[in-house]
Amino acid sequence: MADEPWANSRYALRLSQSPDAPETAEFNDPRGDVGWIHSYETGSTVDGPGIRVTVFMSGCLLRCLYCHNPDTWHLKDGTRVSFERAEQALTSYAAALRAMDGGLTISGGEPLVQMHFTKRLFASAKRMGVHTALDTSGFLGARADDDYLRLVDLVLLDIKSWDPATYRRAVGQDLRPTLEFAERLANLGKPVWVRFVLVPGLTDDPANVEGIARFVAPMSNVEWVEVLPFHQMGSFKWKAAGLDYELLDTPSPSPDLVARVLGQFRDAGCRAR
Structure with missing residues (x-):
């Protein structure tokens, strides 16, 4: 099957681009010759340092109940892209990324679902002298061995909740793998930006925020905690995909709520923004 055009915006709706793709949960390709990509963007300033x-x-x-890209859940909704084509695209941007102190960020979805493809792409970036960042929930962090992590300069780690029951309600999985991955990154001294999505009525409980703050504060490798306010920008995708969107009536957090949460992180000793 030939590669198809891939979208150049994270906000593009992508459904059934590759109906013959493998099922996500069972996916394992040890060669990484082909990847399924939702989209890519150039000029990003929110996915790591510099222009990316x-x-x-x-x-x-x-x-995640608040996922703004539910069309990244399944491989079949992405575009089939050969590794050679992805590497060629990266090559065309490498000089500019170096000049702008930027780099390559691989996000998702979850990059560690397609571990071998993303590892190869990170390896190519390092050969080009390009900074690399992995944006992950950490749930599959055990898949990333030390060889993989040596290719990653920065991890953007989403810690979505501290309370295990809230975490399971919010994302449908267990919290422990994410915390174990965070502890491993701390032991390795791997630079990390922790990301926390602030959802009123779901993740905003003061004790929930305090738990994350106290967990993260002693980790000298954590350079920033980023508080990301919930928004409704992806709600149209849930409707288009025929999914039940529980948070349709949930507002974005107020400035006062954002300030309170930032204050909790800072009071615990975290650099937060």
């Missing part, structure tokens, strides 16, 4: 190219991989095992 961000590649959004398809496939995820979490089902």
